[in-house]
Amino acid sequence: MLAIGNEVAEGRVDNDNARWFGRQFGRTIAMAVGDDAAEVLPALRFLSRCRVVVVSGGLGPTVDDLTRDFACRWLRCGVQQHRPTLRKFTGKLHRAGIKDITPNNAAQALYPAAAAPLDNPVGGAVGFTVRRAKTRYYFFPGVPKEFRAMVTRHVARGGRRPKRSAARAEYADVYQFTGVPESTLDTILQERLPVHLRTRYGIYPKLRGVDVILRTDQGRDRTEFRKTVRAHLEKFLVVEGDAAPEEKLVRLLRRRRRRLALAESCTAGLLAATITNVPGASRVLIGGVVAYSNALKRKFLGVRPDTLARAGAVSRECAKEMASGALKKLGGDIAVSITGIAGPTRGTRGKPAGTVWFGFAVRGNAVQTERQRFVGDREAVRERSVAYAISRLIRLLA
Structure with a gap:
């Protein structure tokens, strides 16, 4: 697979298309080059040793979308207009109240005359394919949603699915x-x-x-x-398996017919955001309280003032009262609380940065509390806190 784009080659944007492509087809050659003919053309020639080459990026309407031009130079041909794409794109703009189509938007319906056009089921830019010697090349937009839809339609279902080497793992x-x-x-x-x-x-x-x-x-x-x-x-x-842990958590909650409440401090809603990325999470997640300050811990979660004064916000006692408070205030069957020091400050004596307390409250049972010490910067501590909370909830439900 060849990704074209300065933003990918320079590492400013993750090459999510290559990651997804590899998971669909197994181990593959993955390259990334900039928007420069001096990089793109040698890469296309180098990849001619492969049976199938899928190219992503550079087919949009902006000045730096140059893949179509590079392909024409490589194939030594001009461009041709794909009228179905132009009609579809024009109709979409008209429905949005845009009457005049600009030349750069119209250019998305162009493809090299030596290639065959490929319909884009979810976007505006036409793709194209061409065979050179023993190699079949596909050119698709780099927008992940469009790329995946076109690979699925034209490569995976088109009878030209890349073969796994017999020497590779099945x-x-x-x-x-x-x-x-x-x-x-x-x-x-x-x-x-x-x-x-x-x-x-x-x-x-x-x-x-x-x-x-x-x-x-x-x-x-x-x-x-x-x-x-x-x-x-x-x-x-x-x-x-490949499923994200939060997907497994939502599946278990639905299977057990349990509803979840959250009380977050140092993660500031990251746990709720992670869980709600999963379709169907609304059936099992009641909601959460982001109680970053002590005042909100007292007001919305019922944490006692003397607990905060005596033990502090980052403590077993506070995590316990946050979890039980979430269960009481929000309802549900299970509640989890997270309170800690994400950094970058060093924390305090006995509570260094990375110290995180968790509370797990199950209706009808005593609240369980656990302390973890995570290594890393602020982002790492928050991410690892979320991962630990999800893994612990999975074990509670399994």
């Missing part, structure tokens, strides 16, 4: 962990796995945890690996 089993360093994970796996499996997995740390991916074409290897994980790493395992 399976890529994903295990998602929290609360354990990558070095500890690797040590346990190296000590417990059979010799032939010790080089078949990869470890991929991220802000919210660590992923372990097993690559194998043998069913018995998958079974052996899963047994080892379950026997020695079960307490750290959050999700087996």
Whole structure:
């Protein structure tokens, strides 16, 4: 896959299309080049060793959308207008109250005359495809929604799906962990796995945890690996598979018919935002209180003034009262509270930056509290706090 765009090549925008593409088709060659013919044309020639090449980016209406021009130079041809795209795009603008279509917008309906046009089901720019020797090239817009829709329609469903090499793994089993360093994970796996499996997995740390991916074409290897994980790493395992932990949490809440309330301080609504990214979250999430100040902890969550004076906002007692207060004030069946010191200040004696207290209140049961110390900057502490809260809720519901 080839991504074209200065913003991608310079690292100012994540190459989400390449990440998604790799997950759809397995291990692939992924390149990123700038909006420069001196970079794009050699890249297209280099990738001619591949059976299928998918190009993203540079088909929009602005002055830096140059991929169409580069393709014409590469194919030594002029442009042609795709009338169905122009009609669709013009109709869309008219419905929005825009009567005159500008030349740069109309240019999105142009494609190289030596190529075949490809319909864009969700956007304005036409894609195109061409075969050169043994290689089939596809050119799609870089907007992720448009790129994914066009790959799905024209590549995955079009009979030209890239083939996986016979030497590559047929399976890529994903295990998602929290609360354990990558070095500890690797040590346990190296000590417990059979010799032939010790080089078949990869470890991929991220802000919210660590992923372990097993690559194998043998069913018995998958079974052996899963047994080892379950026997020695079960307490750290959050999700087996590609689903996000918050998706699993929402699914479990719906299955158990439980409703969740949140009380957040240092995460400032990040937990609520993460959960509500999941479709259907409204069925299980009542809502939350972002009580950043002590005054709001008292007013909306019922934290007692003497608790704050004696133990402080970052304490077992405060986390407990925040969780029980959320359950009482908001209702529901389960409540979680988060209060901590995200940094960058050093914190106080006994409460260094990265100290976070959690409270877990289940209706009819005593409130459970836990303290964690997260390493990293402000963003890392907040992200890891959210990941820990979600993983702990999953274990409560499992």
